[in-house]
Amino acid sequence: MQVNEHKPLIVAFCCNWCSYAGADLAGNNRLNYPADVKIIRVPCSCRVNPMFILRAFQRGADGVIICGCHPGDCHYTSGNYYTRRRMAALFSMLDFLGIEKERTRVEWVSAAEGAKFAATMNDFVEQVTALGENKRLEDLRCKR
Amino acid sequence: MQTITKQQLLDKADSLLANGTVTAVLGWSKGEFGYDVTPKMFTTKEDLEQNFVWNDFCGVNFSKYLVSKTDRFEGKILVFLKPCDTYSFNQLLTEHRFDREKVYAVGIPCEGMVDVSKLKAATGDGISEIKEDGDNLLVTTIYEDEPATVPCRDVLLERCINCKSKKHVAYDELLGDEGEIIDSARFDEVAQIEAMTPDERFAFWQNELSRCIRCNACRDACPACTCEKCVFDNPNSGVENKAPANSFEEKMFHIIRAYHVAGRCTDCGECSRVCPQNIPLHLLNRKFIKDINEFYGEYQAGAEVGSRAPLVDYTTDDLEPGEVFDRRDMDA
């Protein structure tokens, strides 16, 4: 039997100073991760409005990951601390609505952690792929 | 059922109007039926005597009205605040949404308000008259000759069954005795949903939220939703109000709304009270409140003026978003 594997769509928000640089480093070191990951650059993880995440899901994203500097290392001193609270609250709410918690993630990736960036993306893509298509967040009526 | 009488409130309003302390009174007025009590600004004694009401249907939280009304009236406005209303009152002051100097707040005790939907469910539609009789309501409908007797306690609003506080946290003057904060069971239902499987949770909310007709009543009644321009009315926000394009749209609306008031919501329950579709919207707000209490320590919005909402605050050793689930899975 042929399994038609669903290719997930992953939106990754990366802060300019640490995680975006970490993604660049992963590239410099030619560390592969799936092309399903599309990165959006933001100045700081605290720029990520929950609306962006919901919008991504609404438009068909299968997973959203937010990457920022490690706590304590924020370029703007405290931005990622706010991210941490906001996303803890938001993800908990999504989970409360029965949306798979595996579709969301926050990961702290420094500019030196190219390997961690690639590993994180590989892991996240695998996790989201295992869940299959994002039926809960997109339009139910148009799909079976 | 209320311990304080309409006459006491009228006397207070009359004397404050007469001695010039206030120039207007924000109160409840008669609607077409007994149960559709409407907010109104009274400026004369005559108007008050004719139209002012105080009964078991005065659920409206007036705090929000102060944002727009304080600008429109010269002098002070008298506002009657039930205990739960005072939390919203403080929260709006924290957010600098109205001028405290322009308000004369009179705290009044509340024994719980009636849920009209529950009442209708008990008596059937077509209510023509409601009379109070001690702890009961005598309800006459157009279909029955004899009025039905309904105990108030059976038809209380959910927020009153799980009343969180009989204590007024803000007032200029208090009628009746100072109440106490109540150790209510208001998070039990949230905990029950949390205990469901993800599929059950999804089904539960799919069922509830698919009834949403996007009438915006929840937003319009919410004392935390006082934005000059709501994101749902703003064509540039990307989430402006429109016919839902897909089934996620209602969920998105309610997640965004709940998120926008997270940390600021006092759990006054107006959203659920006004929802024409009887969606338990307060559960979304309470989920945030419960999470915030568990993650960052107990916090009651509006308990005092000037407190810093948890989502605009942090500590360096806060919980990681991933740990939220680890914790829960461990508890399970």
Added chain:
Amino acid sequence: MNNQYLREELIRQSGVNPKKCMKCGKCSATCPAYDEMEYHPHQFVSMVESGDIEPLLQSESLYKCLSCFACIERCPRGVEPAKLVEAVRLSAIRKQGENRMTANDVPALLDEDTPQQLLVSAFRKYSK
């Protein structure tokens, strides 16, 4: 003997976190029963943390601790050694027949100069 189970049990019972200890020795410096004890308060903290608990269970030191709580009061890190001593003592006397003091011992200890309250509290402390 490294008794990991007992270690965790003692930590749980006492609510003490021995990892907070910075090994300054102020507990032992402040202890009025120091010279009576084979193992001193700071050693209790360190030995429980390393799981080396058997010698403590066997030691008379358990009953020399006055429970005066001076070590709790003085510890700069809030480690509360006396609570740990208490937990070790409890786990010693909770064993069958290991009561340090029984009702039969009391008559011999009666003495006009000994306040009765002392006996009562000793009884409480030394038996399960």
Added chain:
Amino acid sequence: MQRVGVFVCWCGSNIAGTVDVQAVSEALKSEPGVVFSANYQYMCSQAGQDMIKEAVKEHNLTGIVVCSCSPRMHEATFRKTAAAAGINPYMVEIANIREQCSWVHKDIATGTEKAIILGKAAIAKVNLNTPLTPGESPVTKRALVIGGGIAGIQTALDIADAGFPVDIVETKPTIGGKMAQLDKTFPTLDCAACILTPKMVDVAQNEKIRIFSYSEVSEIKGFVGNFDVTIKKNARYVKEDICTGCGACVEKCPMKKVPNEFNLGMDNRSAIYIPFAQAVPKVATIDPNACNMLKNGKCGLCARVCTAGAIDYTQKDEYINEKYGAIVVATGFNPISMDKFDEFAYNQSKDVITSLEFERLTNAAGPTAGHLERPSDGKSPKTIVFVQCVGSRCDACAEKGKEYCSKICCMYTAKHAMLTRDKYPDTEVYVFYIDVRTPGKNFDEFYRRAVEEYGVKYVKGMVGKVTPEGDKLKVQASDLIANKQLHIDADLVVLAAAIEPDKSARPLATMLTASMDTNDFFTEAHPKLRPVESPTAGVFLSGACQGPKDIPETVSQAGAAASKVIGLLAKDKLTGNPCVAHSNELMCNGCSSCEKVCAYGAITYENKEFRMPDRTTKIRRVAVVNPAVCQGCGACTVACPSGAMDLNGFASNQIMAEVDAICK
């Protein structure tokens, strides 16, 4: 809609190897707004840049998308290209198809597909870009240094040396700070006064430096380059410009029983006083709480003996307004109160003292003229016990002390012990320690000398209690190495009290909107890379206000802070980052959420009048972002419930457009 030009770079084979660049530029041609799309071998080369410039001219482009390497690499390059071609540099967006595409994906089909999506996202974004111009603000070429200890002195001297005027504000009647109270300094044992007082004189004589002593900062407004500061000059009842510091008044003053704070209350001074002989400014000050003339109008002796006529009992507090371009905080530290440490009997016996008191006891200018005498009876102590870490490294929940290591105590205690043994070899000296921390140049050698050459008895353990008994202090302590409890009859006990930031720091931080940690130490902009700057632009940190530090460290930090100030003041104008937040006042609720999350204090509020649809007017509180202070993180944009706050360059609708383009 913009007229967008798309430029796909091959980067040799770096991109072209795994991405079909031709296909990418073809696919992007049909995107909304795109009027030109091309690819080239090296877009960043001169030829590549010329190609962009020509296309701008030829196709009248208003926006540029370059699909190339990371924007961290060449965004600046292409912005310059755009500017050279005559369009706003912020109308450029980069699609990162090298680091985040061609280098990490091996398959040409997937690489190409992703590159097209990334290109689409960049096009969607650039369509919503707006031309941005960096704001400019002038710089007041004057610095304010708050605190006149060694940190403030060194910072002021260095700034003045570069030619900029500096004002020092010091709450005490003289500058000099803690260092002026010290006897010798470790590890070289130079006398503190010998190295400090010449610097104090330099400050006094420097034409660029003004000293506001006996003064405090009462209000700070403005922002980097443009601070508006009010300094409150407390009345000292002596005309500073006339007083010669001769000291005749001090001598004649009948009120001589005022505890002398300079000697930590171990002796007395008069109501009119000069803190110490080398004070700068050397001007007398009348203590209004002690002076009979000021309290009940009787006396006036000092006015009569002052030949210069400097005494002025009617002097009032004076407020001075001054503008500054930069502010340096150098508020320093104090030893913590020993009141809560009953076990050491500090409040029960005069012979239990803190290390700072010990400094005064051994200082030649101190209350005992440098002879080590017990405060209680003046006898020379034969047994001295030093206790380290008193209140340092205390768990926070203990509420008595501080969680951190005070850093300087190990070294000064070694110094005290060594000097005592040197001067009084028949004295027995014990030092009780938890750890001896000596990470500094020649520090460990110094400590070892105290042990090996001077015979100081270092005991690993802590003192449990001190009990005064007769004229002795019974010290009960543990010796962890010997596994013994020690009982020592001491004559003097010296406590190495933890140090804490000066109490004035917290209100000052509020005025500056500078952040602090839970211990009230000022937070640095970056703990490693920007250690002398506060996150609040234009505010710099010098000395122990940022964390415990010794003199050499303080002086180096003071110099570093000065160089940062000089770098700022050397500019005529500050050019800001245009990618800053801005608030739409029509939508702003004035709720203060944004202000609370702003780490830089860039947001203030003003009451603004609005015309309502019914022609009435309404005054509303609205947020205003100061673009010179905003760093553009965007924290406020998410905190804002109404969406009034947005960020230039990373606007909500731009990010949404990117999300949509990716998720299409």
